[in-house]
Amino acid sequence: MFDHPSFDQHEDVHQFFDAKSGLRCLIAIHSTVLGPSAGGTRMWNYASGAEMLNDALRLSRGMSYKNAMAGIPFGGGKAVIWGNSRRDKSEAMFEALGRAVESLQGRYFTAEDVGIDTADIQIAARQTGYAAGLTNGASASGDPSPLTARGVFLGLREAAMRAFGTDDLSNRTVAVQGVGSVGGYVCQHLAEAGARLIISDIDGRALEEVSARDGATIVAPDEIYDVDADIFSPNALGAIINESTLPRLRAKVIAGGANNQLSDPEMGARVRDAGILYAPDYVINGGGIINVAAEILGSYSLDWVYNKIDTMVETLGRVMDEAISSGLPTSQVADRMAQKRLAKAAEGA
Numbered sequence: 547m548f549d550h551p552s553f554d555q556h557e558d559v560h561q562f563f564d565a566k567s568g569l570r571c572l573i574a575i576h577s578t579v580l581g582p583s584a585g586g587t588r589m590w591n592y593a594s595g596a597e598m599l600n601d602a603l604r605l606s607r608g609m610s611y612k613n614a615m616a617g618i619p620f621g622g623g624k625a626v627i628w629g630n631s632r633r634d635k636s637e638a639m640f641e642a643l644g645r646a647v648e649s650l651q652g653r654y655f656t657a658e659d660v661g662i663d664t665a666d667i668q669i670a671a672r673q674t675g676y677a678a679g680l681t682n683g684a685s686a687s688g689d690p691s692p693l694t695a696r697g698v699f700l701g702l703r704e705a706a707m708r709a710f711g712t713d714d715l716s717n718r719t720v721a722v723q724g725v726g727s728v729g730g731y732v733c734q735h736l737a738e739a740g741a742r743l744i745i746s747d748i749d750g751r752a753l754e755e756v757s758a759r760d761g762a763t764i765v766a767p768d769e770i771y772d773v774d775a776d777i778f779s780p781n782a783l784g785a786i787i788n789e790s791t792l793p794r795l796r797a798k799v800i801a802g803g804a805n806n807q808l809s810d811p812e813m814g815a816r817v818r819d820a821g822i823l824y825a826p827d828y829v830i831n832g833g834g835i836i837n838v839a840a841e842i843l844g845s846y847s848l849d850w851v852y853n854k855i856d857t858m859v860e861t862l863g864r865v866m867d868e869a870i871s872s873g874l875p876t877s878q879v880a881d882r883m884a885q886k887r888l889a890k891a892a893e894g895a
């Protein structure tokens with residue numbers, strides 16, 4: 547663990563195996579200096595245990611940075627389950643997940659992530675008081691994706707302001723990759739703002755729905771990188787800004803909700819060199835975790851969530867301004883800001 551390439555001073559990493567349900571789960575806690583760790587549970591059919599561990603470590607560190615930049619009193623943690631989310635789920639599995647989370651006695655709060663929906667977390671919550679993103683209960687905050695999309699849309703406008711000198715989107719074309727939960731809501735905001743939309747997905751039904759509602763033009767999944775768009779908004783997969791896609795992009799702004807958009811940290815400088823303004827993913831997509839935080843803190847209020855999202859978008863603006871004036875990549879400026887916030891909290895502690 548201690549010489550693992552993705553080990554970055556993680557406080558603790560827990561392994562859970564439940565023979566009865568087949569649950570294979572890791573919970574990685576990167577940092578609790580800002581507060582108890584919080585981050586969703588991901589279910590993925592990993593190729594190996596090594597790949598699973600790597601994902602847990604990277605994602606939990608990512609949550610420390612995301613939560614720090616969102617200005618919420620939570621540290622970074624993440625649970626990953628090894629399995630096929632279409633085939634392997636059971637009530638017993640999510641009850642076992644709940645017991646695993648409960649055993650950490652509040653050092654980690656869980657919620658939904660890729661492969662996990664509100665119903666799964668609702669089952670886990672039978673066994674633990676440390677689950678959020680629930681649909682039932684006094685403070686239940688439900689599906690976080692509309693709030694993630696709100697932050698992405700407001701952040702995208704901030705980026706447009708800096709790249710084009712105006713945040714008026716009525717003359718802009720936006721290429722949206724992925725029109726699932728987050729991407730679908732992002733399209734709705736963009737259409738309301740008058741933007742022209744070009745969309746791609748591998749789910750035909752989602753494409754038809756968004757196209758009919760928002761008048762979007764559909765292109766094949768691989769064509770989305772080549773279209774003539776002002777803004778590229780990735781809302782599906784990670785690592786989609788890479789050696790082969792970057793030279794194809796014609797957009798001047800990248801602003802979307804997907805996690806881990808850059809294939810590696812060096813891509814930040816490559817994106818800058820290509821004259822593209824990149825809104826760092828973990829800064830722009832914090833709306834969902836802010837919504838979850840409101841639930842964990844109790845007495846959920848949408849006003850509080852909207853205010854926090856506005857502050858998060860201001861932080862994104864500061865990151866972009868500092869990057870523009872210093873010439874550093876936005877990704878590097880964001881990392882430094884997040885690290886500074888964590889170091890300051892550690893000093894205080």
Ligand code: NAD
Nearest residue numbers: 690691694724726727728747748749781782803804805834
């Ligand atoms: P989702 O599963 O609802 O949507 C993802 C969409 O991407 C699906 O419609 C899927 O068919 C599509 N897709 C998959 N492969 C594709 C491809 N090759 N090309 C185009 N589309 C493809 O998931 P989501 O909750 O909307 O999350 C989307 C991204 O945003 C993920 O990276 C997730 O980690 C991130 N994110 C989500 C939230 C949230 O609140 N849901 C918060 C922060 C970050």
